[in-house]
Amino acid sequence: MKMVMAIVDRAETARVLEALIVAGYTATFNDSRGGVLRQARQTLFIGVEEDARVPEVLSIIRENCRSSVSLDSTGHDVAFQTVPQRTWAEVGNAAVFVWDVEQFQIY
Numbered sequence: 001m002k003m004v005m006a007i008v009d010r011a012e013t014a015r016v017l018e019a020l021i022v023a024g025y026t027a028t029f030n031d032s033r034g035g036v037l038r039q040a041r042q043t044l045f046i047g048v049e050e051d052a053r054v055p056e057v058l059s060i061i062r063e064n065c066r067s068s069v070s071l072d073s074t075g076h077d078v079a080f081q082t083v084p085q086r087t088w089a090e091v092g093n094a095a096v097f098v099w100d101v102e103q104f105q106i107y
Helices: 010-022 051-064
Strands: 002-009 028-034 039-048 067-071 087-091 094-100
Touching (some): 002 010, 002 051, 010 028, 010 039, 051 094
Antiparallel strands (some): 002 039, 002 094, 028 039, 067 087
16 A cells, blocks of 8 residues: 655646546545745545556646646736736646555544
8 A cells, every 4th residue: 555645736636536536546635835935735545555556646647737827928827917928837736645545543
């Protein structure tokens, strides 16, 4: 058994959780804050019973931790600006840790 801990942007959490649930996984999550900018994050804990399924969980996290934002020609976020020419960029990420679970019990 493996434990996958993913620290994701709050805005990405619902999408990641929905994709995990559709794939048959469950997760526990809590609020967290950290990093240089003290950004608000969610920490997801996903128990994976079969080690061979870990790559699937990692793929789900990777595919669902991207948001598109509109940028002006200088690369600045223009969510609240009116700029005639915009480009789109993908942002978002997850810090993911995977470790072995020696024992799991519910009391």
